[in-house]
Amino acid sequence: MATKQVISVVGATGSQGGGLVRAILDDPDGPFRVRALTRSAQSASARELAAAGAEVVEADLEDGRSLLAAFEGAHGAFVVTNYWAPQSAEDEARRTRADRELAQIETAARAAKQAGVEHVVWSTLEDTRDHFGSDDRVPTVDQRYKVPHFDAKAEGDEVFRQHGVPTTFLRTTLFFENFTGTLAPRRGDDGALALTFPMADQRLSSIAVADIGKTARHLFARGEQFVGETVSIAGDHLTGDQYAAALSAALGESVVYRPVSWDDFRAQGFPGAVEMGNMFQYYAENSAHFVGDRELSRVRELNPELQSFGDWLALHRNDFHID
Template identity: 30%
Template sequence: MAKLITVFGATGTQGGSLVRALLQDSNFKVRGITRNVDSEKAKALAQKGVEMVKASTDDVSSLEPAMAGSYGVFAMTSYWELMDQAKEVEMGKNMVDVARKVGVKHFVFSGLQSVKKAIGKPCPHFDGKAEIEEYMFASGLPASSVRYAMYMDNIFTQTTPQNVGGDEYLWHIPVANQKLHMVYTSEAGRAVAAIFKNPDEYIGKSVGLAGDERTVSQYCDILNSHLAPAKVTPSPMTPEDFSKLPIPGADDFAVMFEFLQTDHPCYSVDETKKLDQNTIDFEGFVKANKEKILAAMNKNTSH
């Protein structure tokens, strides 16, 4: 009998990728959780056989029917929606509590490490998820955590190289010459699906998902080999410089970039490839998205 996996954020990047992976496996049935079951994305999933259910992590009464009957649950929270760490933690704990109540057998949470514990500086969008992770593992709920490295996909939006004239672009990722893990989030669902398929190996563990590990200069070389005549160069920007940018959460991101330059981040390309042998590296990502990356870059101008 197929096991029911309930996926929060089913119409988003992480959840949507997992839904696509689960739909390829007859051992699973999929329930998608969204706040708007009438959206075009929700309707498209319903047409593919996903049971779409309306629920919200800040409405506890909606969570029990959303998870009822589920073998597994993929849970995630968003700091950036409210930019309120305490509220994010409350929502995460709500999901853990309800999952325990209804008897979920495998709860997989999209978590992150505690930057504050690692380097002594607060980074709310990491620290809140770390607090939820800690609560989850202490609760006795059979659970795993998946920690996504920096999204390759963010090159389309938040981390698009900035045009500085002609075909020249600067990429503002302030991690100096340290290697940076990245993951193609839109394709990472296969690895998460594999965690649900192997509960004995992954319950009680955290997995850092990554498809590549290079310096920003090396990532730029890959971009330049496929996007010529565009030339992308690493920005000399420091985390302190980044903190002064006029964007929401600039301070938070600056501390994150400082953390990513230390030995603390726990991501593993090898572990991710063990889960999904077809994990896509940065070159594969660029080849698959060349026109989309160029379109995003052409819209961008220098700060």
């Protein structure tokens, strides 16, 4: 039997990395074995991965030596960074979240190059400034960005290119899972369940997080065909009314879509409200282009198991906790 190739997975206990770990473990006859990177091999989630057959190693995007060791001998590496990860007060005082993310991308790219990784799949996003330019209607965040958790990742693309790392740039989108959390239907004063996000009547792309990992596994399997390529993915493209209708059917109770303006959303004052308002404005104003780059038939050709929003809802009805 041929020796299986090692895929090192950053963020193995998180959403995207965890999806790839499970996709590899669920394919025991496939060409890969998984090396799950985590900051703590003793965490409950890391121990679960080890019990399921993953090689679990400790590594941190803030520690280049640990990352280099975790990439050594690997054929491929999946790299994902988290702009929203908690930040200490000391770290926050010396650098923005975007600067932290860019430093982590630099560390990952350098380690992949030094380790001789043959194929990196980098989870990235578009640069919203290509659309907004210097538009004064859209506040600047983190000194030079419009949507930092998009724009810094887009800047990170060039880091992999500069280091000469053979990379597939996997552009993701909003997770279906957000509809059980930050975008969950809320009951209003009138007793009705409502979705209240600022998309006007435009289509919003989204995807099941597990399908990001499954698509990444297929990209590794296709190898050189996708090195240097940008692959943009989604599982569905729906308007607010269509999301509400799908949720109504799944929850057995009417859900209505009540769009708000971008300015009203930004004015809500919760941490990240301005950035998230900017993000929705980008999604809405750039919907035709963003959706067009994520042609579902092409995504499904890569990942035949791709779930629609309705498919996902049928499996996750019990994840909703509506008062």
